[in-house]
Amino acid sequence: MKILITGGLGYIGSHTAIQFINAGHEILIVDNLSNSKLDVYKSIKSITKTDFSFEELDLCETKALISVFSSFLPDAVIHFAGLKAVGESVEDPIKYYDNNVGGSISLLKAMEHSGCHKILFSSSATVYGVPEYLPFDEQHRLDPINPYGQSKLMTELVLKDWAKSKETNQAIILRYFNPVGAHKSGFIGEDPLGVPNNLMPFISQVASGRLEELKVFGSDYDTRDGTGERDYIHVEDLSRAHLLSLNNINKIDSIDYFNVGTGSGYTVLECIKAYEKESGKNIKYTLAARRDGDVSISYASANKIKEFCDWSPEFDLEAMCKDSWNWECKTSI
Numbered sequence: 001m002k003i004l005i006t007g008g009l010g011y012i013g014s015h016t017a018i019q020f021i022n023a024g025h026e027i028l029i030v031d032n033l034s035n036s037k038l039d040v041y042k043s044i045k046s047i048t049k050t051d052f053s054f055e056e057l058d059l060c061e062t063k064a065l066i067s068v069f070s071s072f073l074p075d076a077v078i079h080f081a082g083l084k085a086v087g088e089s090v091e092d093p094i095k096y097y098d099n100n101v102g103g104s105i106s107l108l109k110a111m112e113h114s115g116c117h118k119i120l121f122s123s124s125a126t127v128y129g130v131p132e133y134l135p136f137d138e139q140h141r142l143d144p145i146n147p148y149g150q151s152k153l154m155t156e157l158v159l160k161d162w163a164k165s166k167e168t169n170q171a172i173i174l175r176y177f178n179p180v181g182a183h184k185s186g187f188i189g190e191d192p193l194g195v196p197n198n199l200m201p202f203i204s205q206v207a208s209g210r211l212e213e214l215k216v217f218g219s220d221y222d223t224r225d226g227t228g229e230r231d232y233i234h235v236e237d238l239s240r241a242h243l244l245s246l247n248n249i250n251k252i253d254s255i256d257y258f259n260v261g262t263g264s265g266y267t268v269l270e271c272i273k274a275y276e277k278e279s280g281k282n283i284k285y286t287l288a289a290r291r292d293g294d295v296s297i298s299y300a301s302a303n304k305i306k307e308f309c310d311w312s313p314e315f316d317l318e319a320m321c322k323d324s325w326n327w328e329c330k331t332s333i
């Protein structure tokens with residue numbers, strides 16, 4: 001198939017691009033480089049030993065996007081492009097609605113124009129908000145608590161109406177839990193700008209000495225050791241979920257929603273311990289106050305995607321830490 005990947009030079013998009021190339025698909029990446037580097041394009045080509053096209057373009061530029069679609073004529077789109085910093089979304093919500101919702105609408109216009117009817121969309125567990133029960137299943141109430149999460153939910157709603165508007169339209173919404181890890185080559189991985197907000201990249205940078213110490217946000221949660229618990233998923237498992245979902249897209253009517261997580265959670269202290277083991281480094285940390293907006297525990301019921309496309313995660317926390325450390329060692333030199 002011909003697959004157009006938006007945001008394909010970013011963290012999850014780049015790993016997914018490799019999986020699709022290796023599976024024999026022809027891909028084209030569209031990315032405005034707002035949170036990625038051109039080097040990733042070279043890395044993907046060198047890892048896959050395959051040449052493919054890249055367009056540096058903002059999704060909001062509908063006219064230019066239509067022209068890219070008209071010449072590539074994709075069979076399907078995988079839509080990763082979006083901004084994802086929760087704190088920034090609170091400070092500048094319009095930027096998030098403009099880029100994430102506006103960019104998605106522009107994308108759908110270009111798809112309509114070129115007769116492309118299939119899309120996979122990167123949504124997030126953040127659309128559920130505070131858990132009413134656990135594990136989160138796809139029926140859980142949707143109530144995001146910040147503009148980033150709202151922009152994901154709004155895009156889901158736009159896609160729902162789009163999918164139902166024509167018999168040929170099909171959309172798969174993948175709600176990711178906490179993607180971590182890196183490609184086993186160590187040549188691509190998560191490369192956050194500035195000080196990382198998320199746990200795993202922060203731990204990596206403490207391990208390599210780029211950052212001094214980790215603050216553990218909250219040690220009085222109702223969990224095994226009092227620290228926050230999350231469902232971490234290896235980015236390679238997450239990427240493979242895209243490949244299998246697209247292979248099975250004709251099983252769905254118009255739109256369907258799938259959690260992508262492992263179904264089990266690890267606490268912050270468990271992550272630190274696992275990372276210390278894999279890296280052989282001491283991770284310095286202090287216990288600090290809870291972070292605003294954090295929930296105590298979040299993990300997925302991943303049964304639906306398992307049944308839909310026979311996907312199940314292959315990598316455990318050890319592998320996530322090992323691959324993350326391999327990437328950190330290569331980038332922090």
Ligand code: NAD
Pocket residue numbers: 006007008009010011012013030031032033034035036057058059060079080081082083084099103122123124125176177178179
């Ligand atoms: P990322 O920032 O590494 O990748 C996103 C890519 O999209 C970047 O390369 C960026 O330059 C590009 N981009 C952003 N806006 C664009 C626009 N208007 N036009 C063209 N390109 C644009 O993020 P990621 O971690 O790879 O996440 C991919 C998607 O998955 C995002 O939509 C994110 O919201 C979603 N998601 C991520 C996580 C996570 O923890 N990483 C969790 C849940 C959902």
Ligand code: UD1
Pocket residue numbers: 086087124125126148177178179197198199200202214215216217218227228229230268291292293294298
């Ligand atoms: C964060 C985002 C969420 C997004 C998700 C995807 C917030 C409030 N939420 O969620 O919207 O979908 O990432 O990646 O930003 N922790 C520390 N110290 C740190 C960083 C994190 O103790 O320096 C703890 C957190 O309190 C939490 C756990 O580590 O218990 C995981 O945090 P993080 O990686 O930021 O992910 P989420 O909180 O799940």
